[in-house]
Structures are given as structure tokens and as C-alpha cells.
Amino acid sequence: TQLLEQSPQFLSIQEGENLTVYCNSSSVFSSLQWYRQEPGEGPVLLVTVVTGGEVKKLKRLTFQFGDARKDSSLHITAAQPGDTGLYLCAGAGSNDYKLSFGAGTTVTVRA
């Protein structure tokens, strides 16, 4: 099992502030995904990164894949209450069909 560690576990910020969530591992991944989950629902895919050093932007969300493909970060600029949710990272190895998930970061954006 390839372990993914997410930090912090909880994050509570005021509307308009910025935040960063980290996803780290000692293993190399062929790709890494970020999902957001709202209470009572299944996770929804936000982005997939596949190239070391890759940066992807989704409106106010910026995702980065580490050069060595062992870590990733999610940065939210000017957070809004609608960004509240559980953010999960997930990594896939190159030779198996098992996706490993981090434990998640619960983000709360206060109005």
C-alpha cells in the first residue's frame, strides 16, 4: 500500500483568506488526483496531475505535482464559503489498479 499523508487535518479560515493543503508520500506516483467531498455525498474529482512539476489552475484553485512525483499541494486563493468541504488526494502507481487515498483535510471557510 502506498501511503499518502495529508496536512493539515483541519483548517478553518475566514472568507477571503488563502489556504494550502499538502499531500506527501515516500512513494512515486504515476498520477495524483484531488477530490472534494461534501457531507452526505460521494467525492467529486477536481483535477488530475500526471507530470512532475506540473501546475494546474481551476479558477481560484491551484494544484501542483512535485518534481519527483511524490507530493502535491492544493492552494486556494481568496477562499469562499462554497469552498468548504473535505479535500482528498489520491495516487495511482504505474503498474497496478489500486488507488490510494489520503485521510483528507477538512476545510471550513467562515463568512
Add this chain to the structure above:
Amino acid sequence: NAGVTQTPKFQVLKTGQSMTLQCAQDMNHEYMSWYRQDPGMGLRLIHYSVGAGITDQGEVPNGYNVSRSTTEDFPLRLLSAAPSQTSVYFCASSHRTGPLEQYFGPGTRLTVT
């Protein structure tokens, strides 16, 4: 398209009872999987399938069985429910090639007393 559907939404079982959680997808995805989600532990893979007639174990397979007789359906069977199986169960599907970008169902909340 309905995407990934799961039934039931909620279930309460007594220890030792058996049941089947249903999962279906209409996206013609070859890959289907079952996860359980427990507080502070993220999603853990129970079983997965890369196509009809093919299944394999994930990280936490004990106490669960699966079968894949069609592309669309991937039921999860609890053989003899235990309190440790109290959890939220998610079914997901994706194409079997590429980065396994998962489409998740809405989940089944299972309580075993």
C-alpha cells in the same frame, strides 16, 4: 446518464446478518471499485474489478465478497456482519486505462449493532 447509483442509502444490520450493497453504472466503465470511509482514515479500497468476470482484493477485503457478471453491476456482499464493518461505503467507476479518475456513487451508510 444516472452515473453511479447505490442502494440502499441507509442500512442497519444485526451482528451475523448478511446483506448485499448494490452498485450500478451506466458509463460503460471497465473499472469498478468499492471503498469504505471511516473518520480520520480516508477511503480504503475493499475490492475492485477491471472488467466483467475479473475481481481482485484491495487493502481491506476481509469479510466482503464481490462478483462482476456484467459491465454495469458490481455488488458487495457482507457475509456475516460485524460492528467493525459499521462505515460509509462508496462504489466508484472509471476507465481502466489512464489515471483511474473515479466517479463515485452517493454512498451507503451501514450500521451494525
